[in-house]
Amino acid sequence: MNRQDSPGLRTLLVGVDGACLPVVEPLVDAGRLPVLGDLLERGASGRLESQIPPWTPSAWPSMYTGTNPGKHGVFDFLAFDGYDWDVVNRTRVRRPALWELLSERGLTSVVVNVPVTAPPTEFDGALVPGYVAPESPPTHPDRLLDDLREALGDYRVYAPDGVDGDEQVAWYERLTEMRGAAFRHLADRFDPEFGFLQFQQTDTVIHERPNDEDALRAVYEAVDEELGVVLDACDPDTVILASDHGVGPYDPAEFRVNEYLRETGFVETTRGEGGMPSWTSLHRERGDEDGDVDTDRGPSLGERLVASAASVGLTSQRIGRVLSALGLDDLVLRVVSTETVRAGTERVDFAASTAYMRSRTELGVRINLRGREPDGTVPPAEYDRVRDALVAELRAARTPDGDPVFSAVEPREAVFDGPHVEDAADVLVVPDGFDTYLTASLRGDTFGPAAESWNHKRHGLVAAAGDAVDPDADLADAHLFDVAPTVLSALGVPPSTEMDGDPLPVVDAVPPADYGDYDDGPTERTDDRRVEARLANLGYLDDT
Template sequence: MGKKTIVIGLDGTPYSLVHKLTQQGICPNLSKLLSAGSLREMKSTHPAVSSVAWTSFMTGKNPAKHGVFGFMDRIPNTYDMYYPNSKHIQGKPIWDILSNYNKRSVVINVPSTYPASEMNGILIAGFVAIDLGRASFPASIVPALKEMGYKIDVETQLIHESKDKLFDDLFLTLEKRTRAILHFMKNEVWDLFIGIFTETDRLHHFFWEFTERNDPKYSPLFLDYYKKIDAAIGKIMENIDNDTTLILLSDHGFCALQQEVYINHWLKEEGFLHFKTTPPKSLADMGEGSRAYCLDPGRIYINLKGREPHGCVEAGNDYEQLRNMLISKLTGLKDPVTKTTIIDKIHKREEIYHGKYFDRAPDLVIEPKHGYDLKGAIYKEALLGKGVFSGMHTYDNAFVYVNHKNITQHSLAITDVTATILHSLDIPLPGDMDGVNFVKWN
């Protein structure tokens, strides 16, 4: 009988939260796992958004190799945007690599896998799937999914009706996701099984602040939710043997959101960005002389001559001087109320990206201080604001767990997890993979 590996993702669950919940006795099944394996802190991607991070997870590549840089990306040589989906991903996901070795995979709810592609096994696509039929391969699994009442995602718009309704849907979606994961674990043949709980990310976005301030109503519900997650992990553990490699991970960390920061407003106020209309409808309304613009979350593009339709910045010295000026000015940006510095680091694209699609990468990627969520909205009339979210993603504080004690010790990033999975199944690493610090054991 061949080796088997199961990967369970808890979208946006921080390393520090896993420690806290296990130490407080909230998650006994996780605590049991930690005593028998190894938990490590892990870095996400730049930027730390699920579409980029989970694509890096499934391919083992950085964005300049797989071609996805955000939830929305630029159509090259235009100011138009598109939402990347599975058809835009360059490079093979891990289940296609395994298929070359006659390994069968079951993949449930990984973001950026919609529409579902043919594969050796079963795939149920995750965010931003909108149609269950197009989200499922093979089509023959759709009746079973409908019979169990499978939910593609949490109905987050319920927050506008009431927090209680959203919490009800969070619990319902978790129940349906758990049921589907257990069903296909038990009833399908697989060498690799991947199941992602994206519900944790939704929980954190809307309720993180409430648990941090120990809200009398929603903090207990937050903990109850993790008890349900822990119970699901317990049921998964019951259905795997001691020879199966179990990997748990998150795609990024999380923290409380203090303010949203509208970088295009700052660029406009500083004279780097102009619009022909008020309010502008899209980046196509950029006015003459605009030198830089921002896409979510904190991706700055220089309006480069020869690359952008109305680019005015010359390549070479002008480009470098502008990047350095933006870094210098943005690094000093402060919250006008608290006087807190907003920006932690600013990365030039050549420092964090490498690969065939490097020319599509943002020129600068801003990494904010915890609490300041960078936005690319073009119509805001103030630097700071706040919407319905109370939690935000972080580049640090993600986690990875492997049910082996004697693993290597080094700095880890999410791109290393794919190589770790291949190692667990004795599959050689492709030469173009970025998993140089993958987790190894004897």
């Protein structure tokens, strides 16, 4: 069908990762974002409260399913099987995406660059996955990437490895242009009623180039320009913009959760082999960039010396503090192998520990429960007592200034609801104001220099405009879970009764309906070393 003979794009959902009013408003006021400025001016807009945890891999599935992680099953970048882990993918999301519900009602969708959508499911339309997908991801329909690359000349999920400086910023802009071009091409081919176009580089620039105002402005200007071209080409009746979280400055000191748990008697440690695996160790075990592992190589002299030093308490962390004080830490890390550092590194000893933080972006602590974990130490009869003690200790944690580290410390059932709550951490923690960077790494001290000066905040941004949108709607209580029900209502489709959100008052609400059981199928492993490396480079995976 030719687009001139079709009803056209009725609703466009634009995802801008990390967008928030403190970042967007100054750029709009300065006249740098005319398209976003027009959207905010002619429509309704406000803060969008994110979930716990407010991180990309869990928040985007919450947005596109309208459910909390306890229902859809993704709590972090990592999915755990005992003490082993794998980067999450779409098979870990155990609830239907809104485009699948639209497909059931006979509507076509085009979805471009949305995180945690590979491998894609079957539905009426097209999907090109985004963040945490491999560089050449599976698409729906198959081989859609070949079509895009032939039509556009190039299409990538990520920038090439190793780019920095001006070239890095140029790639942010180029990737942003690719998203808009891909969406326009697919919208012309598939003639959708619904479109979902996501921009990721607005978050990447914060992690890779914190405090670089020129780079931040360049990325947002690129997004604004591409959005304008898409709106002109596709002319949607309704535009909804939403982000998964906000961003902002962090305190200069990070809080090392496992160090605190060691001090309070919950964590035991080991050195060298064994214990909690770091992303680099699993990278080595799964192979280098060429897929090869030197399995016959014995420990080097340096590794043996460092391991011997660690056996008498001279660990890599302690050596690192001395080198840092002398200004030599960066130089040494460039010439000393990861294996040598690892030989002297203290790590969480799962088998001996009572509880531990297994991933910092999970925002929680897991109890080493017997019968659930491979080497569980806590008998089921002691679970409640241990968890109560854990909550009390975490609530007592204080910053160097004497302020509480956490604004909330809660058992998981107070935060999540649904059939997958068992996969969550047992105790959830919320840093006060999201001002304190948390890490699961052991570094010898409970507090130390923060790994990042900017990171995620709880409140993102939502905006809506169009003929059917109430520009005076009150969005004071807008929540991430409300986005999917709002999109469905804008299209006249009932939200699912399983959704945790409600349609925002920008559109006329459609009563929910029961869509029946969802066939979520088996899970698949990601096992992509380059994805793991990218997550580590952005600070999402602790490197112990």
